[in-house]
Amino acid sequence: MKIEDLVQKEVRNLSCYEVETILGRKLCEKIVKMDFNENFAMPRDIIEKLLLDACRSIDVRAYPPPRGCMAVKAISTFLGFNESEISVANGADEVMDLLMKVFVRRGSKVLVVEPTFPMYTFFAQLYGGKTVTSMLGPNFELDVDAILKKAERDTSLLFVCSPNNPTGNQFRETDIKRLLQEFNGVVVVDEAYADFARYSVINWVRDYENLAVLRSFSKAFGLAGLRLGYLVSNSTLVKYVQRVMDPFNLNVITQQLITFALQNWNYFEERINFVVNEREWLIDNLKRVDGVTPYPSDANFILFKVTNGNLTSAIVKERLENRNVLVKDRGHLPLLENCIRVTVGTRNMNKTFLSALKESLEE
Ligand SMILES: Cc1ncc(COP(=O)(O)O)c(C=O)c1O
Numbered sequence: 001m002k003i004e005d006l007v008q009k010e011v012r013n014l015s016c017y018e019v020e021t022i023l024g025r026k027l028c029e030k031i032v033k034m035d036f037n038e039n040f041a042m043p044r045d046i047i048e049k050l051l052l053d054a055c056r057s058i059d060v061r062a063y064p065p066p067r068g069c070m071a072v073k074a075i076s077t078f079l080g081f082n083e084s085e086i087s088v089a090n091g092a093d094e095v096m097d098l099l100m101k102v103f104v105r106r107g108s109k110v111l112v113v114e115p116t117f118p119m120y121t122f123f124a125q126l127y128g129g130k131t132v133t134s135m136l137g138p139n140f141e142l143d144v145d146a147i148l149k150k151a152e153r154d155t156s157l158l159f160v161c162s163p164n165n166p167t168g169n170q171f172r173e174t175d176i177k178r179l180l181q182e183f184n185g186v187v188v189v190d191e192a193y194a195d196f197a198r199y200s201v202i203n204w205v206r207d208y209e210n211l212a213v214l215r216s217f218s219k220a221f222g223l224a225g226l227r228l229g230y231l232v233s234n235s236t237l238v239k240y241v242q243r244v245m246d247p248f249n250l251n252v253i254t255q256q257l258i259t260f261a262l263q264n265w266n267y268f269e270e271r272i273n274f275v276v277n278e279r280e281w282l283i284d285n286l287k288r289v290d291g292v293t294p295y296p297s298d299a300n301f302i303l304f305k306v307t308n309g310n311l312t313s314a315i316v317k318e319r320l321e322n323r324n325v326l327v328k329d330r331g332h333l334p335l336l337e338n339c340i341r342v343t344v345g346t347r348n349m350n351k352t353f354l355s356a357l358k359e360s361l362e363e
Contacts, residue, residue, distance in 0.1 A: 060253070279302065
């Protein structure tokens with residue numbers, strides 16, 4: 001017996017999703033982590049207090065509330081939606097996985113607008129789906145006609161990431177509406193970064209039965225380590241997602257913590273506003289650095305291009321890393337030659353990044 005012969009073809013062909021991480025290196029105080037769009041502007045002591053309060057209120061000897069129903073209740077109260085319109089999972093990533101389980105089988109087509117978050121393609125391939133790609137326009141806008149042209153009758157899912165990772169822009173409302181009206185399948189709008197943006201499409205769920213919205217607590221709430229994401233859609237779609245779910249998918253600490261966190265929304269809101277202001281400060285300062293050009297952003301990260309002809313984004317990323325500043329090189333992606341993505345941090349982190357960047361460009 002050979003293990004390889006027993007493994008499903010899709011899994012054999014899949015490469016492990018590589019997460020470049022500092023875990024392999026020593027995580028020291030000196031490292032300025034601006035590579036994963038986490039939120040270090042959220043003070044650690046506040047999160048710690050919520051976590052301790054949560055731990056004191058629960059009993060981990062018992063199984064958690066099924067299908068994350070405690071978290072669902074907290075989120076539905078917070079959003080003003082019915083509980084039947086919400087489903088929770090371990091991060092928006094797991095929500096994607098669940099959607100694929102419901103809609104994708106060998107040969108199904110999944111439409112993805114590139115360059116974007118790579119997990120849509122990863123999960124589609126896992127279930128034997130075929131990813132069809134359409135490119136963003138030159139200003140990173142949705143090319144609605146091109147997308148619709150790529151859509152075939154059996155394309156079940158279309159992923160639109162808005163604000164888009166890694167370009168940072170939120171798409172025009174009218175373009176997303178057109179996709180909802182004209183695409184003959186489910187449009188998944190990934191709003192992992194919408195708390196930092198100008199609008200959200202969540203309320204459109206009431207008008208478009210083919211809309212599924214993904215949200216995450218990893219970014220705006222500074223709770224990436226907790227792993228909590230959710231889906232907002234109509235109750236029929238949500239019901240099918242719940243069918244394919246492990247009944248105890250979400251641990252009780254997460255469910256209790258998020259209940260407390262949403263009761264303290266004012267505090268989180270203040271921190272989100274802080275990040276948005278800091279983002280604009282960082283963009284202004286990047287504009288003054290010779291050799292780079294930043295793009296506008298609606299998220300908690302900024303994409304910028306290395307325009308100093310002697311350098312590539314890979315070299316600049318490496319030089320920043322040598323100065324303990326971690327960023328993401330996105331220069332290998334289509335449309336993004338020599339582009340780097342940097343997460344907005346605290347004022348201190350942003351200042352450290354700026355001086356390390358200037359040194360890296362002059363080295
Ligand atoms: C666009 C987008 N969607 C989803 C995720 C994953 O979110 P979560 O941490 O909730 O799984 C990320 C994380 O970087 C992201 O950039």
